[in-house]
Amino acid sequence: MANESNAPQSPERSQSNVSGSSSAKSATPAVLQLPLDCQLSRRYRERFGAAILNALEDRKQSILIADAAQLLEIARYSRDEEKFDLLEDYTALDWPRREKRFDLVAQLYSFTHNTHLRLKIPLGANEQPTTLVPIWPTANWLEREIFDLFGIAFHGHPNLKRILLPDEWQGHPLRKDYDILQQDTAWVRENLGIESGQ
Amino acid sequence: MNILTDTAQERAGQKTDTLFGADELVINMGPQHPSTHGVLRVKLKLDGERVVGSECVIGYLHRGVEKIAENRTYQQFAPYVDRMDYVSAVSNGLGYCEAVEKLLVVEAPPRARVIRTILTELQRIASHLLWLGTHALDIGALTPLFYCMREREEVLKIFEKYCGARLTTHSFRIGGLQYEAYDSLEKDVERFCKKFESRIQQYSDLLTGNSIWIGRTRNVGLLNSADCIALGASGPVLRASGVKWDVRKAMPYAAYNQYKFEIPVGTRGDTYDRYMVRLEEMCQSRLICLQAIENIPTGPIMARVGKVLKPPAGEVYHAIEGPKGILGYYIVSDGSSQPYRVRIRPPSLINLQALDKMIRGHLVTDVVAIIGTLDVVLGEVDR
Numbered sequence: 092m093a094n095e096s097n098a099p100q101s102p103e104r105s106q107s108n109v110s111g112s113s114s115a116k117s118a119t120p121a122v123l124q125l126p127l128d129c130q131l132s133r134r135y136r137e138r139f140g141a142a143i144l145n146a147l148e149d150r151k152q153s154i155l156i157a158d159a160a161q162l163l164e165i166a167r168y169s170r171d172e173e174k175f176d177l178l179e180d181y182t183a184l185d186w187p188r189r190e191k192r193f194d195l196v197a198q199l200y201s202f203t204h205n206t207h208l209r210l211k212i213p214l215g216a217n218e219q220p221t222t223l224v225p226i227w228p229t230a231n232w233l234e235r236e237i238f239d240l241f242g243i244a245f246h247g248h249p250n251l252k253r254i255l256l257p258d259e260w261q262g263h264p265l266r267k268d269y270d271i272l273q274q275d276t277a278w279v280r281e282n283l284g285i286e287s288g289q
Numbered sequence: 290m291n292i293l294t295d296t297a298q299e300r301a302g303q304k305t306d307t308l309f310g311a312d313e314l315v316i317n318m319g320p321q322h323p324s325t326h327g328v329l330r331v332k333l334k335l336d337g338e339r340v341v342g343s344e345c346v347i348g349y350l351h352r353g354v355e356k357i358a359e360n361r362t363y364q365q366f367a368p369y370v371d372r373m374d375y376v377s378a379v380s381n382g383l384g385y386c387e388a389v390e391k392l393l394v395v396e397a398p399p400r401a402r403v404i405r406t407i408l409t410e411l412q413r414i415a416s417h418l419l420w421l422g423t424h425a426l427d428i429g430a431l432t433p434l435f436y437c438m439r440e441r442e443e444v445l446k447i448f449e450k451y452c453g454a455r456l457t458t459h460s461f462r463i464g465g466l467q468y469e470a471y472d473s474l475e476k477d478v479e480r481f482c483k484k485f486e487s488r489i490q491q492y493s494d495l496l497t498g499n500s501i502w503i504g505r506t507r508n509v510g511l512l513n514s515a516d517c518i519a520l521g522a523s524g525p526v527l528r529a530s531g532v533k534w535d536v537r538k539a540m541p542y543a544a545y546n547q548y549k550f551e552i553p554v555g556t557r558g559d560t561y562d563r564y565m566v567r568l569e570e571m572c573q574s575r576l577i578c579l580q581a582i583e584n585i586p587t588g589p590i591m592a593r594v595g596k597v598l599k600p601p602a603g604e605v606y607h608a609i610e611g612p613k614g615i616l617g618y619y620i621v622s623d624g625s626s627q628p629y630r631v632r633i634r635p636p637s638l639i640n641l642q643a644l645d646k647m648i649r650g651h652l653v654t655d656v657v658a659i660i661g662t663l664d665v666v667l668g669e670v671d672r
Contacts, residue, residue: 265630
């Protein structure tokens with residue numbers, strides 16, 4: 092996919108970017124974020140090698156940062172081998188100043204082991220991640236919501252269209268460059284017959 | 290059943306294979322339909338009276354809660370979460386406050402946690418009561434609504450006495466509670482709980498053995514445990530399919546680890562089982578309240594948190610068992626006084642996704658029952 096060329100150098104970059112932008116000011120309470128080195132993360136690293144870009148622990152919650160190219164394989168492995176049978180939540184983060192602009196964030200839960208695992212997948216601005224619907228059908232609406240509010244298009248999604256906003260709406264509100272007062276004024280004028288929705 | 294269509298097709302010289310033939314009709318249910326409990330719109334594809342496909346259209350109540358969060362301080366955002374699932378504002382507030390506390394690495398003092406537990410369980414009772422009343426009303430039983438509203442009113446009065454508000458209470462603060470429990474809180478809760486046992490029996494007498502109720506709910510909207518997990522359905526929907534799992538047991542928060550309670554489960558995963566599970570959950574909530582009021586610890590009600598909250602950069606996910614299912618908050622901090630991102634995992638939205646699977650093959654009248662049994666609140670679906 093698009094990140095074929097990025098794959099070799101991406102580990103360091105994503106690592107520094109992900110922890111860098113989210114914890115730039117947290118140099119002092121360093122105890123909160125630690126590198127994760129448990130059996131779980133070791134198994135993932137063994138299995139996927141360089142596709143696991145980083146593993147860390149934030150406030151005792153496990154986080155794996157993985158390469159988008161291997162998303163589907165990692166998801167399938169998580170469900171079938173590691174028994175993360177529930178995709179509890181699936182969302183995205185926008186870091187406009189980072190080279191890889193978005194993070195996909197999946198909260199996985201395993202009923203068997205009663206554990207959570209957070210999977211974060213850094214994504215470039217125009218990258219199209221693979222859909223997770225074949226693995227966890229619950230991803231259907233969640234991916235539509237990400238598409239709607241962040242403008243990330245999922246490759247292979249069965250019904251990728253807006254879910255919360257009107258179909259014709261322009262713009263993706265949860266992106267950081269979308270101002271809180273911004274709106275699709277043309278849509279509002281045309282469909283609501285008013286100048287402003289405020 | 291398909292006499293008319295069959296003959297019409299025979300006249301046209303076609304085979305009588307009609308399931309996806311020209312006889313399909315698409316009708317629109319909602320968004321202004323009283324039984325959709327808000328502004329849910331469902332496009333139903335029908336073959337006669339039978340549903341062969343559906344599509345939910347949501348978003349009519351979208352207010353951009355997650356965007357608002359990025360432009361408010363942590364404390365300023367707290368009242369907004371009450372407006373998502375507006376019939377269980379206390380639970381929403383608990384989830385949010387605990388998530389921010391985790392992000393700050395502080396813990397609410399024991400007294401605050403016990404009072405939070407009591408109020409949250411009362412809220413679960415109130416939410417289930419509203420569900421029971423309206424669900425029964427949808428199916429055609431008018432009486433339970435009045436009974437349920439009667440008891441819900443008593444719960445809301447306790448909230449009103451505690452914090453002044455009945456619906457969107459904003460009753461908790463990050464770090465604990467703003468208000469000390471009023472003098473007769475324990476007595477009010479006890480009086481309510483003592484009375485409530487016989488009241489649950491009343492609802493049960495009206496519905497549980499009622500042949501019309503059984504006819505309308507048994508084997509309607511089946512969802513087995515594998516489908517529940519695949520579709521992410523949680524809360525009573527998951528438990529009715531036989532999965533004995535509850536966040537309060539699996540990952541205890543507030544003061545739940547101090548109390549004994551059971552997780553009611555169903556066997557078939559139909560509308561009747563979900564009714565039984567919710568009814569039993571109210572009994573269990575009542576027991577939790579009774580245990581909690583017996584021994585409310587003394588001490589402070591607020592942890593030491595500053596007036597300006599600046600959680601250290603990082604992220605946290607915290608889930609609680611809301612009345613509708615797993616209510617999760619994923620908060621990312623960049624170290625400033627405003628959250629970088631707040632993501633709310635809405636149980637209603639994700640449970641609603643199972644609707645299509647549940648209504649296929651049922652009659653249109655059953656669609657009403659199945660929307661009711663999912664217990665969705667559109668304020669939370671659309672956020």
